[in-house]
Structure formats: C-alpha cells, structure tokens
C-alpha cells in the first residue's frame with residue numbers, strides 16, 4: 001500500500017463498507033494497532049518448512065514413517081540441539097519415541113525397570129525439543145497446534161525459563177505431577193505429535209496416492225488428519241475419483257489394477273465394496289481358462305495358489321469389461337480422439353490374431369467367451385449385471401466417498417505455492433514445443449487454460465446433479481484424465497493395457513511420453529511454462545512426480561538447469577528395481593531446498609524395536625543467500641493485505657469516519 005499520508009478521503013470513503021466490517025473484529029484503535037504489530041512480527045519470522053511427497057502408491061508404511069520423521073528433519077533437530085550432550089543411541093531412541101510414541105512406550109514399559117526415571121528424562125528432553133522446533137513460530141500459532149487436554153501445561157513448559165532459579169522449581173513440579181498422577185504416557189504421546197507437526201508447516205502431495213500398494217485408504221486417513229496439506233491429483237487418483245463418481249470405466253480400471261496387484265481386499269474390506277458378483281461371474285465364465293496373463297503380481301508365499309487362481313479369473317473378467325466400456329466412451333466422445341484405442345474390433349476371432357497399425361500379431365490368449373465378434377463392445381447380460389452392482393457399491397461406499405471428497409477439497413491439477421509450480425505429470429506439449437491443444441465442447445484449450453478446464457469439468461463429474469449431460473461429460477473427462485494424450489496427469493500418447501496382456505511383441509507395449517518429458521531438460525522450455533502461468537522464471541521451480549527417476553542409471557531428479565525437480569523415486573515397491581531407491585522427498589525451509597533420497601524401509605515394527613530409521617541422503621539443491629521470511633511467501637502476501645486493511649481502519653478511526661466501540 002502507498003504511504004498512508006497519500007490516502008485521500010475519497011478513497012477511504014470508497015472502502016467504508018469493508019472497513020465497517022473489519023471494525024466489528026477490531027473495534028478500537030488499540031485493538032487494530034495490536035493486530036498490526038502482531039502481523040508485522042509474523043512477517044519477520046522465518047518461512048515455515050514445506051515437505052513434498054509423491055507417488056506413494058498405497059505404500060503406507062514408508063509414507064507414514066517419512067511423514068513422522070519429516071524426511072529427516074526431526075533427526076537433524078535432535079542432532080543440532082543435543083549435539084554432544086547425548087550418545088548416538090540415545091538420540092536414535094529419542095527420535096523413535098517422537099515418531100512412534102505409543103508403540104515405543106508399549107515396548108519400553110515392558111523392559112524398563114525404573115519407568116518413572118525414563119519418563120522424567122524423556123519429558124525434559126521432549127520439552128526441550130518441542131521448544132527448539134517451535135522457535136520459528138508465534139505463540140499463537142504454536143498454541144493452535146497443541147492438543148486440548150495438554151494445551152495449558154505444554155505452553156507453560158515451553159515458555160518457562162528452566163535456568164531461572166524460581167522457575168526451575170515450578171518446571172520440576174509440573175513434570176513430577178504429570179508422572180505422579182499417571183499422565184506421562186499420554187503427555188509423551190501428545191508432545192511427540194506436536195513436535196511432528198511443528199517440524200513441517202505444510203505438506204504437498206504431488207499425486208498418485210492410489211494403486212499397486214496395499215493401503216491407500218490408510219494414507220488418505222493420515223492426510224485427513226494432517227494440519228495443513230494440499231494434493232495435486234495423479235492419474236491414479238483421478239481414476240479412483242472417477243470410480244467414486246460412478247464412472248464405469250474408471251471402476252473397471254481401478255478393480256483391474258487391484259486384481260493385478262492382489263489388492264482386492266482394499267476394495268472389499270477397507271472400502272466395503274461387494275466384489276462377490278464379479279467373483280461369481282468370473283468363476284462361471286472363465287471356469288476352465290488358465291488366465292495365465294492375468295495372474296496377480298505377487299509371490300506364492302503372499303497369496304495361496306487357490307486365491308491366485310480366483311484373482312486371475314476376476315482380473316480377466318474385469319479387463320474384458322474395461323475394454324468394452326472404453327469402447328463406449330470413445331464412441332460417445334469423438335473429440336477425445338481415442339479411436340486408436342478401439343482394439344476389440346481389430347481382432348480376428350477365428351484365427352486369434354489382431355491387426356495393429358498395419359501389422360498382424362498373434363494373440364497369447366484367444367478365449368473370449370463374452371465377446372460377440374459382430375458387436376465386440378456390447379456387454380453381455382452377466383457383465384452388465386456385474387457393472388451395475390459395482391457402480392452402486394462404489395457410489396455407496398461411505399469411506400471411499402469421504403476420501404474422494406477430501407481429494408476434491410484439498411486437491412487440484414496444479415498449484416502455485418511459494419514460487420513453486422506443482423503438478424503430477426506434465427503440461428502437454430506438441431513435438432515442436434508448443435502447447436498441445438484439445439477440442440472440448442467446440443472450444444480449443446491449451447496450456448494453463450486446458451488444465452483449468454479439465455479440473456472444472458472433473459469437479460462437475462463428481463458434484464453435478466445425477467443423470468445430466470454435465471455430470472456424464474465430467475465423468476468421461478475423469479476417465480480421459482487417466483489415459484488421454486492431452487491429460488496433464490497422464491502425459492503419454494497411449495496406455496497399452498490390452499497389448500500388455502494379449503501380445504507377446506514388446507514393440508506393441510510401448511507408451512510414448514509427451515514431448516514435455518524431453519523438453520523439460522531444457523531451461524528455456526521451463527521459462528515458457530512459467531510465462532504461461534504468469535510466474536517469475538527467475539524465482540520459480542516446477543515440482544513433478546509421475547515418472548520414476550532412474551537414479552540407478554545415473555538419471556538426475558534435477559532438470560532444466562535446476563528449474564524442475566522430479567520426486568518420483570519409487571515408494572512403489574514394483575518400481576524400486578528401476579529406480580534403485582525407495583523414494584525421493586523434498587524439504588523446503590527458510591534457508592535451503594533439499595532433496596532427500598530414501599533407502600528401502602523394512603517395516604514400522606522393525607523400526608520401533610531396533611530404532612532404525614529410513615536411511616536417507618540429503619542433497620541441497622538450492623541455498624538461499626538471504627533467509628526466507630514469512631514476508632517472502634504467499635501467506636506473507638495475504639498478511640500484507642490484512643495489514644493494509646487494518647492501517648486504513650486506523651485512519652478511518654482517527655478521522656472519525658468510523659467510531660470506536
């Protein structure tokens with residue numbers, strides 16, 4: 001805002017409605033002044049730490065662990081604070097206590113001879129650590145993070161100067177009382193959770209929470225409990241969002257992937273969706289079919305042969321249903337330009353071959369009991385019945401609906417946040433580097449506008465009134481976002497699912513990545529993208545997930561001369577062979593941007609018992625010359641607006657335009 005002395009009365013008058021509203025909250029000069037001082041103080045605090053995680057793919061254990069240890073931030077704080085005053089094994093033990101306070105305490109209580117002594121030492125240490133981790137924040141912000149039942153006590157402990165003699169006694173008496181009245185366990189759990197929250201101010205998920213791994217539902221529950229999170233949708237997330245909206249093809253795809261990774265229990269037990277109709281149908285229809293290509297990707301130790309056989313039949317049944325349903329959408333939406341994915345009509349059902357791009361291939365499996373060669377996309381009555389029941393079940397799953405509503409409320413296709421542009425896949429580009437355009441309902445969209453339009457339509461697909469054109473179109477777009485070439489989330493020209501199951505020749509399995517993935521090595525292209533999003537190319541970075549970085553082969557996650565960072569490092573076990581690590585995360589604090597690469601994680605149990613952490617390597621990608629303050633962040637811009645408003649209010653009070661109460 002310009003200098004207050006230059007504000008004219010006319011301008012003040014023009015703002016009077018807004019100022020009157022503001023005066024309800026700050027009803028006197030002293031209240032408005034106090035708030036201005038408070039906000040100015042916040043502006044000068046160091047920027048909070050941001051944590052970026054991507055491509056979790058149902059792997060809840062390493063995810064929860066990385067979240068608890070803040071990608072190594074808690075360890076670092078312990079190291080800084082207790083440097084030479086604690087032995088290495090004590091530091092490890094303290095870290096494990098902060099990550100898993102309840103489970104660790106259960107173990108300790110069984111082993112410890114003098115538990116009160118343990119409580120005493122650790123309560124002191126945890127209070128020190130909590131105080132150290134809260135230094136960056138105002139009292140009011142810390143207060144908001146404190147649990148109701150310990151709010152007063154923790155505040156007292158945090159702000160008591162242990163070194164002053166008479167305060168020492170006070171401090172000691174609080175700790176002794178906690179122990180004496182048997183509240184130590186609850187206190188340790190509560191303060192550990194506060195520390196976890198304090199080390200990360202904001203969490204960004206760059207997509208692909210769902211598919212392949214065992215428990216995406218636990219990841220969603222964890223995110224819903226987080227104090228500050230945003231999510232950029234991945235192609236696998238939009239697939240489940242489409243399924244929850246009731247889009248049949250998305251339902252078939254989500255089920256197919258669950259069957260492929262032997263994860264049908266996610267659907268059945270954790271989302272309460274009835275898969276019995278599919279199981280019965282598959283057993284009847286593919287009774288004597290070995291369904292070889294559809295065997296789930298698990299070892300015999302994990303799942304019995306009997307279960308695997310059943311899963312393979314369900315897997316084949318739902319795959320065929322998927323290919324038929326895709327035909328329906330492709331034919332319904334010629335503007336999606338997906339005709340090349342119409343494959344069932346390219347099969348010669350007599351000689352068991354398929355004609356693709358002018359070449360004939362032998363099919364590995366020629367048993368298609370539900371396909372009518374004259375009308376290959378038509379669902380049989382049995383298939384139709386399965387689909388109808390599944391739609392009802394997906395729409396009726398309370399827990400899935402809760403998770404998907406959360407994905408809509410906290411999520412988007414892209415997000416601009418503190419000079420970073422976050423999105424899962426790509427900004428679709430043509431071969432010549434121009435933005436790829438798509439015709440949607442008669443209008444061409446590209447670049448940012450295309451991404452905005454798709455997001456808008458996806459929201460209609462979920463929220464719009466049932467049985468309307470808008471709802472159907474939105475649902476179809478959600479499926480397109482999963483697999484279409486102009487989808488920012490997918491970013492490939494083809495999803496060759498059919499070919500992978502039915503054709504031996506690898507050449508048919510190829511999926512070509514959008515030119516973006518080559519262009520992003522070039523800084524100039526990144527600059528073009530920042531221009532498209534009206535962002536300052538000198539300040540900004542793009543953060544992506546989606547394509548695993550093959551660090552084993554020497555690929556770097558930092559691209560475009562530092563303008564892009566890719567953090568898909570393989571949380572997904574299925575991809576760890578390729579990447580050679582178990583995931584990247586990114587930490588952005590007031591001084592540095594750090595890329596953390598994680599080694600595979602065994603289990604939370606092992607980590608609690610043996611106090612092992614995920615081994616991680618941290619590389620500083622960027623070091624800011626000047627420490628970033630809240631003033632330099634998006635939150636700072638909003639606070640500045642509030643300060644400007646309050647200053648105007650002060651002026652209005654002083655000029656008598658508004659009366660103090």
Ligand SMILES: O=P(O)(O)OC[C@H]1O[C@](O)(COP(=O)(O)O)[C@@H](O)[C@@H]1O
Nearest residue numbers: 208235236260492495496497511546
């Ligand atoms: O590894 P799978 O299960 O065969 O899946 C392969 C499919 O997954 C995809 O890579 C999409 O998943 P990602 O978003 O994790 O890359 C498709 O392009 C591909 O067809």
Ligand SMILES: [Mn+2]
Nearest residue numbers: 208234235546
């Ligand atoms: Mn992806």
